C-alpha cells in the first residue's frame with residue numbers, strides 16, 4: 416500500500432506568525448516523511464477579504480519560501496500555488512451546486528469575518544469553505560494538518576464529500592472523506608495582548624503576534640510588553656491564567672521541552688525572569704528559519720522551479736479527480 420496523502424495550505428495574507436507555525440507548518444514538517452504531501456499557498460482564498468494586488472504575488476512567494484525555510488522537504492512534499500491549478504476553481508463551482516446555503520451560513524469564521532466586512536459582504540467570503548473543500552477533495556487527501564480554528568471547515572468538507580458520494584457516487588464513492596490532524600499542543604496559539612483571543616494575522620495590533628520574520632529586537636519588544644498576570648510562580652492553567660498558559664506553551668514548543676520540564680523549571684519564576692528567557696528561545700528558534708528564508712528568496716529561479724514542479728504534480732492528480740467528478744455528474748467529455 417502506498418503512503419497516505421496529506422494536503423494543507425495557508426493564505427498569503429500578511430506575514431506568518433507563531434500560530435501558523437506551531438499550529439500548522441511544524442506538524443507538516445514533523446509528519447512529512449510518513450506521507451505523500453501537498454502544501455499549497457491558497458491565494459484564491461486571500462481575495463475573500465480586501466487585498467492589495469501590488470503585493471499578492473510577492474506575498475505568495477514569501478509563503479512558499481517560508482514553507483521551505485521551515486523544513487518542508489521536496490523528497491516527500493510538493494509545494495504549489497492554488498491559483499496555478501485551475502481545477503480548484505472549477506471543482507468549487509461544481510461543489511457549490513450541491514452545498515446547502517445554510518451549511519455555509521453556520522460557519523463560525525464566516526460569521527466573525529462578515530461582521531468585520533460590514534454590510535456588503537462578498538459572496539466569496541461565504542463560499543470560502545467550499546473552495547477549501549475543493550482544495551482537499553481534489554487530492555483525495557487522507558489527512559489535513561491544521562490548527563483548531565479550521566476544524567469546522569474540515570467537518571464541512573467531509574459533509575460535502577459524503578453528500579456528493581450519496582447523490583452521485585452510489586456504485587463507487589468518488590470523493591475521499593479526509594481526517595483532520597490537529598495536535599493538542601500549539602493548535603491554538605493565543606494573542607500576546609489578550610490570552611483569551613487567538614493569535615491572528617488580522618489583529619490590527621502588531622504587538623499581538625510574533626511573526627516568523629520579526630527581527631530579534633521586535634521579538635524582544637513584543638515579549639517585553641506582552642500581557643501577563645500578577646501571580647508569582649508560573650503555571651499552565653488554561654482556565655484561570657490564559658496568558659501564563661499561552662506563554663509557557665510557547666516556551667515549551669519553541670524550546671522543544673516537555674510540559675513537565677517547563678512546569679518544574681518555571682514554577683518559582685516571576686515574569687521578569689521568564690520574559691527574557693522566552694524572548695531568547697524564540698529568537699534562537701526563528702534564526703535558522705530566517706536564514707534559510709533569505710537564501711531561498713535570493714534565488715528566485717530556484718523558488719520558481721519548485722513551484723513549477725509542484726504545480727505539475729498537483730495538476731495531474733487534481734485533473735483526474737475533476738474528471739471523475741464531472742463524469743459522476745453526467746457531463747459529456749469534450750471531443
Ligand code: TYM
Nearest residue numbers: 423424425426434435438439457547561562602603604614
Ligand atoms: P490560515 O491561513 O488562516 O492559517 C493557516 C494555518 O495556521 C493555523 N492557525 C493557527 N494555529 C494555531 N494557533 C493560531 N493562533 C493559528 N492561526 C492560524 C490554521 O488553523 C491553519 O492551519 N482556511 C485555511 C487555509 C486553507 C486550507 C485549505 C487549510 C485553505 N484551503 C485546505 C487546509 C486545507 C486558513 O485560512 O488558514
